[in-house]
Amino acid sequence: MSLLSSFWSEFLEGAHKNEGKIPVLYSILKHASPLELTDEKIIISCENQGAKIFLEQRKNEVEDELYRHTKKRVLVEFVLKPPKKKKIDSPLLSFEPSAEDLYSKSGLDHKYNFDNFAVSSTNQVAYAASSAVVNNPGTAYNPLFLYGGVGVGKTHLAQAVAKKILDNDKNKKVYFCPGDNFTNELIESIREKSTARFRRKYRHLGLLIVDDIQFIAGKEHIQEEFFHTFNSIVSAGGQIILTSDRHPSSIKNLEDRLRSRFLGGLIVDIQPPDFELRSAILLIKAKEKNINIDIEAAKIIAERTLDSRALEGVLLSIYAKIIGIKEKIDLDVVELFFTQKEDNKSKRLTPSDVIKAVCTYYNVKQSHL
Template sequence: MLNALWNDFINKNEQSKSLVPMVASILKQTRLIEIKDGSVLLACPNQGSRIYILGKLTLIERLFSAHIGKKTKVETVIQLVPPKKRTVATSPPLLNFQPTVEDILSRSGLSQKYQMENFAVSPTNQVAYAAAQAVIERPGTAYNPLFIHGGVGVGKTHLAQAVAHSIINIDPNKKVYFCPGDQFTNELIDSIRGKTTEKFRKKYRHLSLLIVDDVQFIAGKTGIQEEFFHTFNSVVSVGGQVILTSDRPPQEIKNLEDRLRSRFGGGLVLDIQPPDFELRCAIVLIKAKEKNVEINIEAARLIAERVIDARSLEGALISVYAKIIGKKEIIDLEAVESYFSQQTDRVTKKTEFPEVIRAVCSFYNIKSSQIRGPLREEKIATARQVAMFILRTVLKINLIEVAHILKRRDHTTVIHGVKKIQRLTMLNPIFKQEVDRIIQSVVSST
C-alpha cells in the first residue's frame, strides 16, 4: 500500500515535470516506510542519496502534502533498499552459464573497489552523484552522454566505474567497457598496424555502456577523433550509454573537433569540486573500514585537515597505520600528530626553494620570472605572497632570505605577504584549500 502510494506520487510528479528526472531517479531508489500523525518516514539506500534528498526536502514535502491532501513533514533514515531487478522475458537457455564477478570485471576493464556504496558524498559532488543515480535508473535515456570533469583525485573515475558496477548488478548481460583515453588511442593504432580494425570496432561499437576516462587525450589526433566520433554515434544509436571524464569541460579541451565538442556537451556536463573537509574526513573513515583499520574520529579529522588531495588520504592512513603496528591497536590523535611532525621535518630538510616556486607558478599558471618580477596585478601578487607564506611557514626560511629569493627590496614585504595569506586562509575556506593543495604538491615531490 505504502509502496504503491509512493510510486504513484513519484510517477505523477515526474510526468507533470514537478520533479526533474534527477530528483525522480533518486526518489525511486527510496522506500516509504511509515505515515503517522503528519510525519512521513523515508528509507534511503545510502548516505549519498540521503544527503541529496535533504537538499530537496522542502520541494518533496510540498509536493507530497499536495498529493495526499494534508500537510506532512518528511524524515529520512538510511536503510538498505533492495535494488529493482530488470527482467526480460526470454526462453531459458539450454545451458544456463552464469559468469563470475572476475569474468565480468576482466572483460569490462572495471576495478572491484569502485562502488556506489563506498563513494563518499558531500555538497562538492552531490549533483554528480545524483546524475549517476539517474543514469543507473535509466541508462541511455537520462543523460547521454554524462560528461564529468574536475581535477585529479576528486572521484571522477570512482563515480563512473560505480555506475558501471550498478548497471551490471542489475543486468549482468549488459556489455560494459571502461577504458582510459590513451588506451583507446593505443588500441586503435595497434588495430590499424595489425589490420584488425573490424575487431576493434566490434569491441567498441556495440556496447550497452562505454566509459572513457580522461577523454581529453584523444584531442589533437585527427584519425583517433574520427574513429571515436563514429564509435560514440554507434553506441548511442543502439540505446547505449556513454560516460566521459576529463580534467576540463568540453569547451576548454584544446584541439578537439567541433563535432565532438558538440556531442560531448549534448547530454549533461557537470563538475566535481575538490573534496571539502567533511568529505575528506568521510573518505578517511571509509578507507579505514575497508582495510579493517581502527581509527578514532579525532585522528581521522586531523588527517583530513592536513591532507588535501583525496588520493593522498589513503596513503597517509596506511603510513600512519604502518607506524603503529605492534605498538597500538587503534590510530589515535597522538599517532597522527607524530606522523605529520616527522613529515614536516622531512619536508623542511629535503625541500629546496625552487620546488616551492615551481609548485606555485604551476598552480597559478605564471612564469617564475613574473613571481620574482615587479608586476603587481592581482594574480601574480597573490602567487608571490603564497610563495612567501610557504617558504616562511613550511620551509622555515628566515625573512631576509625569503625576500632575497623572491627579489624583494626588504623583509617587511615578506612580513606583510605572510600575514595577508594567513588572514585569507582563515576567512576563505576555498582559498585555504588552494594553498593546502600547493603545499601538498610540494610535500609529494620530496
C-alpha cells in the same frame, strides 16, 4: 501503502519544501528508507556506506527536519540497506560468469562502486546524474560528461555506474576504456588490418566509458573513428560516459563535431573534495581495511591532507606505527605523526652538515680540509 511508508513520504514532501536550505541532504534522504519507527526512535536504511557516513555527519540536521514534521524529538539511527537475497535457480551448478568476471571483462576495477563513494556538496550533482543514468541508461543524460582535477572521483563514479548497470543486466555490453587505450587499440588494429574487429567491439556496446577523453584531441584519424563510434552507440540506444580534466570547450584541437556532441549531453564539474568529504573518504578507507580510527582523529587527518589520493597513504602510514601497540588510531597518534612529519621537513641538509658528516666518517678535522 504501510503507515511507515506513508510517514516517510509525507516527511520527504515536507523536506522537499525546505530543499533550498538542505539540497544535498534532501537528495541523499530521497534514496533512503525507514525500517522502524517508535515514539522515541527512527531507524533509517541507507543506500550505501558513503550515504550512511554522510547522514551520520548530519544527524542533528536530520533530527531537526523530523522535528519540523512531527513536532517531537526522536533519535535517529542509520544502518546499511540489507543486500538483496538472490534466488538460486535449478540447476545449482551454473556456467554463467560471476559478477567479478563480468567486471574484469568490461575493464572495470573491483575497488570502485557506489557503496564506497562518499557524497558531499562538491560531487552531489555528479552523483545524482550518475544515479539517473543507472536508472535510465541511454535516455537520461547522453553523453554524461564528468570533468575535474585529479583525485575528485571521476573514474570512481563512472565505473560505479558501469557496475550497477551490469548488475541490473548481465547481458549488457559494457566497456571502460582509458582515452590512450582507445588510441593504441585503433593504431594496433590498423597495423594488423583488423579494424573491422575493432569496430565490432566498440560500436555495438550498450555502455562505453572513455576515461580522459582529452587524449584523443589532435589525432585526426582517432577522432574520426570515435565520432562514428559515438554515433553508432547513441543511435542504437546505448549510453556514453566521458571523463576529462577540463570542460569540452577547453579541450584544444578537438574537432568541432565532437565538441558539439559532448556539449549536447549533461556536463558536470566535480570540485576538489571539501573537508567533510575527505573525512568521509578516510572513514570508508579505514572500514575497508578494518582499521579502527577515532572520528576526531579522522577529522584531523582530513584537515591536514588536502589531496584525496594521499589520504589512504597517510592512513596506512599512521596505522603502521601503532600495529601491536594500540588497537585504535586516536588523536594522540595522529598529532604525533604530523609533528614528526613537520620536524623532518624543517631539518634541511646544509653544506656544513655534509662537511661535518664526511669529517666524522673519515676522522679528519674540518680545519685540515
